[in-house]
Amino acid sequence: MITIKEFSHKELTDIANIEQKLREILEKKNIDSNYNTGLTEHEVQLLLEWIINQARRILAKSFGATNIDDLDLQGLCKAAQTVIHKILINIGLNSKCLTLSNILDNYDGEDHKINILDFPMLGGISKTYLLDITYKQFLAEDYTPQVIQYWNRDLGKKKILTALLKNGFLELTVENSKVYADSFWFTSQMTRQHTEELINKQIKEKYILDFKNPSKQDTFPYYDDEYLEYYYGITQDDLKTPLMIMFERSGNKEKKSWVLQTEEIARIQIQSAEVAANYREQQKTKSHNQPLQQQEDMKE
Numbered sequence: 365m366i367t368i369k370e371f372s373h374k375e376l377t378d379i380a381n382i383e384q385k386l387r388e389i390l391e392k393k394n395i396d397s398n399y400n401t402g403l404t405e406h407e408v409q410l411l412l413e414w415i416i417n418q419a420r421r422i423l424a425k426s427f428g429a430t431n432i433d434d435l436d437l438q439g440l441c442k443a444a445q446t447v448i449h450k451i452l453i454n455i456g457l458n459s460k461c462l463t464l465s466n467i468l469d470n471y472d473g474e475d476h477k478i479n480i481l482d483f484p485m486l487g488g489i490s491k492t493y494l495l496d497i498t499y500k501q502f503l504a505e506d507y508t509p510q511v512i513q514y515w516n517r518d519l520g521k522k523k524i525l526t527a528l529l530k531n532g533f534l535e536l537t538v539e540n541s542k543v544y545a546d547s548f549w550f551t552s553q554m555t556r557q558h559t560e561e562l563i564n565k566q567i568k569e570k571y572i573l574d575f576k577n578p579s580k581q582d583t584f585p586y587y588d589d590e591y592l593e594y595y596y597g598i599t600q601d602d603l604k605t606p607l608m609i610m611f612e613r614s615g616n617k618e619k620k621s622w623v624l625q626t627e628e629i630a631r632i633q634i635q636s637a638e639v640a641a642n643y644r645e646q647q648k649t650k651s652h653n654q655p656l657q658q659q660e661d662m663k664e
Contacts, residue, residue: 366433366530368421371414379414380606382407387456387607389484400488408483412493414606415455416532419448420497422603426596437501441477442586443596444498447603448479449584450592454605457481459495461582464548467574473552474502477586480536480575492536492576494544499528502551510550510559541571 371379382403392399403411420432423444429435437444445461452459460480465471479495502511515525524543527534534540546566549559574580592598604612 365431366420367431368424369413369417371417376414376606377610379410380610382411383455383605383607386411386484390456393484402484402486402488402490404486408485408491408493411455412495412533413531415448415451416495416497418451419444420532422447422598423497425602426598432497433500437498438507440501441496441498443592445477445479445495446585446587446592447598448495448497450603451605452479452481454603454608457483459584460578461584461586462575462580463582464545466580466582467545467571468548471548471552472554473548473550474508476502476548477582493533494536494541494575495533496528497532502547508551510556511547514547514550536572536575538569538572541575542566542568545571545575 385407386403389399389401389403392401423440424430424432424435426443427435449459449461462478462480464473464476464478476496476499481493481495482490483493485491502508503515505512515521521543524534524540528544534544546563549563550556552559554562587595589600
């Protein structure tokens, strides 16, 4: 059972701080492509947890449900991925949306939409994540039983599926991308034997390259704001980021639909830079004074 989490004030504050840090990093990367500071693994996990939880909350709320498990997710991937994409845009991240039929050659099975997202990490590297909160629709026994059989074959596949269903995202590694993509072949009209032969022929590294290939991407958004509000009751107010929520709670409530304005973003970035500069200065002072303190301690 996937329950929608209620974040405490402290948890939300911590995540807002991560968002603020990320905004500063992205701004500096736009100015200097060699800028190699990024987020930690823990920070990325916390931010993704909030994004997925919020997308699930919005989708459930639009149908009057308490949890996303109460919904029939069939056909909701477009709405879900649009919501995720719009939250990411508000944070300052630009995700890529893909349709599975663009990844799987000569595919005639169930089509599906996903988001692919890159995070700048410490050390100048980046990590890519696959975001999917509606995959569970393919696990109904009376719908695509062969998909369930595929995942149940070994513990490795079960572990990947469990992580996807619980977290709503996977790190896009060579292994994860192949295991995830291969599962969709079992929704096609081919015989099981033909499907198995086709999967065995696929080059393992092909999928991750296709997932990251810009030519495979869809045009976004699937639904504009007016469509989302009219058919799903989703407004800009639902798409607020942690930083926007914290600003709102601090007393800045003059807008019904909270959207961070350019001047506010600039102010956040300036404050972030000042905090970072002060911290670096403190670290330098601390490092400079440490040998003196050690000498004093030895005298005592």
